[in-house]
Amino acid sequence: MIEDPETGWLLTGPAVSPENSFFIVGKDGNKEEHSVCLSPTIDVELLRDLFAFCVHAAKRLNTDSAFAQRVQAAQAxxxxxxxxxxxxxxEWLYDFxxxxxxHRHLSHTMALCRSAQVSLRHTPLLAxxxxxxxxxxxxRDDLEDIEFTAALFGLNYARLGKAEKAEAQIGHxxxxxSFDNLLSYSKPGVAGAEKNIFVVDGNFGGAAVIAEMLVRSLMPDLGGPVEVDLLPALxxxxxxxxxxxxxxRGNLELDMEWFDGRLEKASFKAFSPGSMTVYYREQSLKISYKADDAIELGPGLQVRK
Incomplete structure (x- = not known):
């Protein structure tokens, strides 16, 4: 990485935002299409999580403290x-x-759909x-229709709490x-394929969308309390x-029932000690737990014995 002399930011590069491109407008007004740049957004998002993982691991293992300090300084x-x-x-460092x-790729939305860097609760403007x-x-009507794109749209909509839009992506x-056996595919023309080709991204991604619509678990501070949203995009x-x-997240397991669009009960099993805040609609409840604890909550998040 290099340090930008103007901002002091650490930048990656040369790099790309996968398969996408942008225009640079010259002084004569002509546009040139480019794809290589410094620090596309996806690089920053992946590095921010990677650096956080490294610092957390060093702390938990009580090792490499000097390296962890360097990583933490770079993260900032x-x-x-x-x-x-x-x-x-x-999508890029500059507003190209x-x-x-x-474009079918949504790599820079990873901060929302696979990370806790962006969330409705903590960073609403970025969400x-x-x-x-x-x-x-x-x-555009001629959007290149890909199974992994449907999954990514669904994941992002689930984390934005847009239930009907997420469900529409699952239906699509x-x-x-998908074939009759529900294995997902890419259409002819993608990657030069002459016919539908099986691609597992839609199956894994689709299952993740369904899970995220029913329960969202985030750990905004790695190693800290977990935030659990019940039925966030039903x-x-x-x-x-x-x-x-x-x-x-938080080494928890959940069983849950709902009826007429409303939570009936949620049962948590803990496999290690920790703490969480459970959210359901306008209600919230903070809970600390030990390994092997079983916690059952009712419709109003009241604790049942």
Whole structure:
């Protein structure tokens, strides 16, 4: 990494935002399409989590303290996530004009859909910016329709609490991007394929979307308390149901039942000590637990004995 002399930020590069490109406008007004740059947003997001993991591991293992201090100092100098002129999450370090605003890749939304760097609760403005990005990505009828894109749209919408939009992506994935045996596929033309080709991304991603719609577990501070949201993106079509054995961050397992769109009960089993805050609609409850604790909550998050 190199240090930007103007901002002091540590930058990666040369790098790309996978398969996407942008325009640079010259003094003569002509546009040149480029893809290689310094510190695309996906680099920053992955490094921020990687650095946090390294610092946390060094602390837990009581080792490499000097290295951990260097990593922590570097983490503090990473560029911030930024909102562009359209209200979207910037995909690159600078607010370049996107060559394909509708591109199938959503790599820079990883801060929301696979990380705790962006969330509705803690960084609402950045969460809103990712919502704008999702809408811009779907701004053309001829969007390149890929199974992993459907999964990523669904994951992001689930974490934004947009239940019906997340459910629509699941319906599209199962109904139009899967074989009769429910294995997901990419359509002809993708990667030069002449016919539908099985790609497992849709199966893994689709299962993750369904899980995220029913329960969201985040650890904003690695090693700290867990935030658990129950039924955060429950669509009308799923107004009644139950799940068992949902594994959560914090080394927890959840069984849950709901009826008429409302929580009936949630049962947690803890496999190691920790603490969590459980959220359901406008209610919240802080709980500390020990290994082997069993905790059952009712519709109002009241603890049942």
């Amino acid at each position: 100098k990473l560029p911030p996530l930024q909102v562009g002129k359209h209200g979207q999450l910037q 004009e996107e060559a394909q605003p509708y 809103e910016a990712i919502g704008v990005t999702l809408e811009r990505r779907q701004g 994935l199962v109904g139009e991007l 669509p009308k079509l799923w107004s009644e149901g139950a799940v068992k054995g949902m594994r959560l």
